[in-house]
Amino acid sequence: MEDRIILAHGSGGKLSHDLIKDLLLRELGNPCLNLLDDAATLTLNGRLAFTTDSYVVSPLFFPGGDIGKLAVCGTVNDLSMVGAIPKYVSLSLIIEEGFLLKELKKIISSIHTTAQKAGVEVVTGDTKVVNRGSADKLFINTAGIGIIPDGVELSGSNAKIGDKIILSGPLGDHGIAILCQREGLKFKTSLESDCAPLNTLVADMLEASKEIHVLRDPTRGGLASTLNEFAESSKVGIKIAEDKIPVRDAVRAACELLGFDPLYVANEGKLVAVVCSQAAEKVLSKMQKNEQATQAAIIGEIVADHPGKVVMKTQFGSSRIISMLAGELLPRIC
Amino acid sequence: MIKFLDEYRDPELAQRLVEKIRNRAIRSLRLMEFCGGHTVAIMKYGLRRLLFPPVELLSGPGCPVCVTANVDIDKAIALAQKPEIILTTFGDMLKVPGSYSSLQKTRAEGGDIRIVYSAQDALEIAQGNPDKKVVFLGIGFETTAPTIAASILEAKSREIKNYYVLSLHKLCPPVIKALLDSGETRLDGIILPGHVSAIIGSYPYEFIPCDYGIGGVVAGFEPLDLLLAVEMLIAQIENQKPTIEIAYRRGVKTEGNKRAREIMEMVFDITEANWRGLGRVQASGLTLKREYQDFDAEASFVLEAAPAKEPEGCVCGEILRGIKTPLNCKLFGKQCTPEQPVGPCMVSSEGSCAAYYLYGGSNNGR
Numbered sequence: 001m002e003d004r005i006i007l008a009h010g011s012g013g014k015l016s017h018d019l020i021k022d023l024l025l026r027e028l029g030n031p032c033l034n035l036l037d038d039a040a041t042l043t044l045n046g047r048l049a050f051t052t053d054s055y056v057v058s059p060l061f062f063p064g065g066d067i068g069k070l071a072v073c074g075t076v077n078d079l080s081m082v083g084a085i086p087k088y089v090s091l092s093l094i095i096e097e098g099f100l101l102k103e104l105k106k107i108i109s110s111i112h113t114t115a116q117k118a119g120v121e122v123v124t125g126d127t128k129v130v131n132r133g134s135a136d137k138l139f140i141n142t143a144g145i146g147i148i149p150d151g152v153e154l155s156g157s158n159a160k161i162g163d164k165i166i167l168s169g170p171l172g173d174h175g176i177a178i179l180c181q182r183e184g185l186k187f188k189t190s191l192e193s194d195c196a197p198l199n200t201l202v203a204d205m206l207e208a209s210k211e212i213h214v215l216r217d218p219t220r221g222g223l224a225s226t227l228n229e230f231a232e233s234s235k236v237g238i239k240i241a242e243d244k245i246p247v248r249d250a251v252r253a254a255c256e257l258l259g260f261d262p263l264y265v266a267n268e269g270k271l272v273a274v275v276c277s278q279a280a281e282k283v284l285s286k287m288q289k290n291e292q293a294t295q296a297a298i299i300g301e302i303v304a305d306h307p308g309k310v311v312m313k314t315q316f317g318s319s320r321i322i323s324m325l326a327g328e329l330l331p332r333i334c
Numbered sequence: 335m336i337k338f339l340d341e342y343r344d345p346e347l348a349q350r351l352v353e354k355i356r357n358r359a360i361r362s363l364r365l366m367e368f369c370g371g372h373t374v375a376i377m378k379y380g381l382r383r384l385l386f387p388p389v390e391l392l393s394g395p396g397c398p399v400c401v402t403a404n405v406d407i408d409k410a411i412a413l414a415q416k417p418e419i420i421l422t423t424f425g426d427m428l429k430v431p432g433s434y435s436s437l438q439k440t441r442a443e444g445g446d447i448r449i450v451y452s453a454q455d456a457l458e459i460a461q462g463n464p465d466k467k468v469v470f471l472g473i474g475f476e477t478t479a480p481t482i483a484a485s486i487l488e489a490k491s492r493e494i495k496n497y498y499v500l501s502l503h504k505l506c507p508p509v510i511k512a513l514l515d516s517g518e519t520r521l522d523g524i525i526l527p528g529h530v531s532a533i534i535g536s537y538p539y540e541f542i543p544c545d546y547g548i549g550g551v552v553a554g555f556e557p558l559d560l561l562l563a564v565e566m567l568i569a570q571i572e573n574q575k576p577t578i579e580i581a582y583r584r585g586v587k588t589e590g591n592k593r594a595r596e597i598m599e600m601v602f603d604i605t606e607a608n609w610r611g612l613g614r615v616q617a618s619g620l621t622l623k624r625e626y627q628d629f630d631a632e633a634s635f636v637l638e639a640a641p642a643k644e645p646e647g648c649v650c651g652e653i654l655r656g657i658k659t660p661l662n663c664k665l666f667g668k669q670c671t672p673e674q675p676v677g678p679c680m681v682s683s684e685g686s687c688a689a690y691y692l693y694g695g696s697n698n699g700r
Contacts (some may be wrong), residue, residue: 260682315340316343316379317345318379318384320693320694321694
């Protein structure tokens, strides 16, 4: 019999303590977490950014990542998108009774590796176990705190006419990698999720120039929805060129077969930046030197025409409006 | 290396074809693209705008989700409400509003409705849930019908006794005939469906030039495929020689796919079908043959549904007949959007209204 999580692991009693000590502290331990107090006490100076996100991805393990890596990257990236340097995260696990202990170990170990890579510490957490059927294997919530350096002012409503739009790399890897793992779609591909922490990339970009007006990671809803959010919040028009947008052949092929548009497929390790046109080339070349953004490209610009709308010049030569994603393309991708 | 995508989207070749079409069209012409997949490609690449005038492209009743009548959606909902049933369906059907509810709402109310990508997946669900009755919602044209027929044959040979199909399949040539018979819209030619024709070939369309004096060209789904089909139709009109041709040789053989048709004929009988917008059309649907009745959801379950009704103000029916475009609908882009669809043409990824909305914005989809 393989070891499994049972309800008692979440009871607060002996088994809970063993789980926390033998698994969570062993992997994630640090002076703050090791105290096991009810709350982490932290000293931070400056403007703070604070965010939270829940992760319900199915399947839990996918090429290029797993729910643990995703849970750290997602929160680190949300902090990074307002220019904050991520510092501390919380980790809350909701586990379904019967979940394999060895799978939980793998996920916690992945959280550890990713947190180390991103330079954040898990300083507080919680573990709950629910009856079989009340959750699907494992759900994770993380929250995070970061410090915003002086002079950094990023917001979706900051896009200015004339600004350039930079995309950090090829679209759709995460969404398609997940899709190919789903039951019923036995699609063979070597494609991996792009799931990665983006904080070092953002630090590099801000080092190149503080003239970055907007940053966002195009996760659910893809690039199309992110650009529509910019156009709406900043009350500007957006013009992009299809032939400038990097998309891997494998993603394009899968999208063609399944009737998806890569512009709407989720990413977990990409960002879109709206940058003052004078600074754009400098920011771009700095990005291309970071391993997360070697294929970064300027894909368009902010215009005065058609405020609130995103228009794409297609490879075919015509123009079309890119709307916000309607409905769900694919449930539970993150 | 030929990748089979970019080659068929070459902007220079397209421009040359567009100019050729514009120069050759001696008068204004009305062509119908029957297939929903064509409508999407036409909108996505802006072909409607590139060709008009002189060529006007009208959308036809070739989106399987859109032509499914409310009474049939109501039946699917009634099935999904039964506790012993798992209803399996292609994802597009989930949001389509029936007379009183939708499958999406029914699922939220506790109905066990699962999205599958093929009838084969539904069959596997049936095998994995022997204490449940698994119904597959069989929609689509001649393209999907053979795969669903194959799932029934397999269920029989594997003795899976809890698998059923609600057959709402439609046939393409009979509805083209019904449309032409109605005389509601003047057409100068028809762009014939690519995937349907891969199964049935081009012979079943011969009645179009013979009886109605207009031509038809089977087209693929890339912009150059469609422009080539338009150009071939214009050549036919110029030479006054209406005929049936194929502009999609890489996908369609004149004789179609014989094996697929045999499987379809083994399982299904041709029957009258109910079409949204067109009503009952003789010999335009498929029902399970008597020997496969055990797999027929309609024969196996008692379905009580209130009389079907259509949403007020929705002109999906007229759009499907090519009499109106989504821009002629008062609800389009206002009360009716992909998030809050009133009619099926706004729901389906192949629906005219969804294509106009997504690729044309709400006001410039000409």
